[in-house]
Amino acid sequence: MGAFNISLLGKWCWRLLTEKGGLWYRVLKSRYGEVGGRIREGGSDSSAWWRMMCRLREGIGEGVGNWFEDNIRRVVRDGRNTLFWYDRWIGDVPLRLKFPRLFNLAVEKECSVGEMVGRGLGSDGGAWVWRRRLFAWEEESVRECSLLFHNIVLQDSVCDTWQWLLDPVHGYTVRGVYRFLTTTSNMVDRSLVDDVWKKHVPLKVSLLVWRLLRNRIPTKDNLALRGVLSSTDMACALGCVCNETVNHLFLQCTLSTDLWAVICNWLGISFVLDGELRHHFQQFTKMAGMPIYSHLFFTIIWFVTIWVIWKEMNNRIFNGTVSNNFTLKEKVKLHSFLWLKSKQPNFVYS
Structure with missing residues (x-):
């Protein structure tokens, strides 16, 4: 698949990510369901078009890795629409990948950042609810994770947004992505x-x-x-x-x-x-x-x-x-x- 077609598919993915109230998102959500704030792939019963869209998450496009996932970031304002474990909002990777053990032990995996902050994100805060008692080294991971949130301050009544890292000012553009996909290194x-x-x-x-x-x-x-x-x-x-x-x-x-x-x-x-x-x-x-x-x-x-x-x-x-x-x-x-x-x-x- 050519770089231009890939960049066009990326445009659709960006719209689905940023326009969750739109008609297409609601139709696809009702058809395939949703997990972790993303629409499910749907397996072999899904359409070829939708499977191709989902493959963007796996890095479709030669030599550029997970180019779509690597260039999106959640900007937290009030924290209500940002998933604490799934979204990439603090650090370089989602917290479920940075702290996989804690994610597996967490009872509630789809809480928002706002909900977690409200309950308390200290090492002994009420946000941490586990399926069992933690081992000593797991408690150390909780303390390490908690240190990331000392400077987090939420802004009431200001909605969270998505940021396209390749062009934070103008956001996703087909031209910009095409240029990125066709650089000399690629x-x-x-x-x-x-x-x-x-x-x-x-x-x-x-x-x-x-x-x-x-x-x-x-x-x-x-x-x-x-x-x-x-x-x-x-x-x-x-x-x-x-x-x-x-x-x-x-x-x-x-x-x-x-x-x-x-x-x-x-x-x-x-x-x-x-x-x-x-x-x-x-x-x-x-x-x-x-x-x-x-x-x-x-x-x-x-x-x-x-x-x-x-x-x-x-x-x-x-x-x-x-x-x-x-x-x-x-x-x-x-x-x-x-x-x-x-x-x-x-x-x-x-």
């Missing part, structure tokens, strides 16, 4: 889209890399961001004590760095690899000084290594098996040979 990401689809690479491996380059795989930092895991349970699944992110898991973890070193030694190359996944992909697959015909070979090696690391992580988590670097290197060599020989897109080796 064009680099479009070239990456073409690079991941190779006839020699199994389809599900290409899909894994496609998601990986957009940080859309279930690493622990992403799961914590969505409230699936606690923010205290972020240790890398490969056995080190660092937080598990895509860059760490595939490039910076001890297993990953050792494997990449073994692969480089096998290939007879020596250089400093970038610690950011997109740059690493471009640097490795388009090796400087190497003839163009060798780029496919290096691309296959990169895909296979990523796939082997991913499989090793899942084997450790679900099967309890551990492979050493020699075994992993042999898997990379074997799969690279088999993939280069095969031109069947769905031909996948485990």
Whole structure:
């Protein structure tokens, strides 16, 4: 979908967000229902148009992440129409993502900021109603959360508003969003889209890399961001004590760095690899000084290594098996040979 069409869809999303008393919002709300101040997606029974609108929340548009969600913010005045847990009104993310444990334990999840302030947001205030008695570390989270609200002062009779961060003065415009979606930095990401689809690479491996380059795989930092895991349970699944992110898991973890070193030694190359996944992909697959015909070979090696690391992580988590670097290197060599020989897109080796 082109950037212009995406920006037009964003205009509809902005109107639904800011005009909740309008006819379209009331029609969609009656059709799909509402949760957390947003209209539900509605599943497979919803219209294709509405599902496309909902996908804006997941970052539709190449290389710009969750561009719509990241550029909206609730400006609190009287606090009556701002949802305390769901809306992004204080800090960079909604409180349900910043404090997922507290959100899960809260009895009332759709209270407004005005209601919570009125009950008292101190660490022992009446706003905090929990499903059970809190543990000591959970009480510490409440105290940390309460510190955010010391300077909050509500303005009676002044309604809350939404702010479009890309243009706080004029608000959402199709022209402004189109310019944002088509900047030079995003064009680099479009070239990456073409690079991941190779006839020699199994389809599900290409899909894994496609998601990986957009940080859309279930690493622990992403799961914590969505409230699936606690923010205290972020240790890398490969056995080190660092937080598990895509860059760490595939490039910076001890297993990953050792494997990449073994692969480089096998290939007879020596250089400093970038610690950011997109740059690493471009640097490795388009090796400087190497003839163009060798780029496919290096691309296959990169895909296979990523796939082997991913499989090793899942084997450790679900099967309890551990492979050493020699075994992993042999898997990379074997799969690279088999993939280069095969031109069947769905031909996948485990």
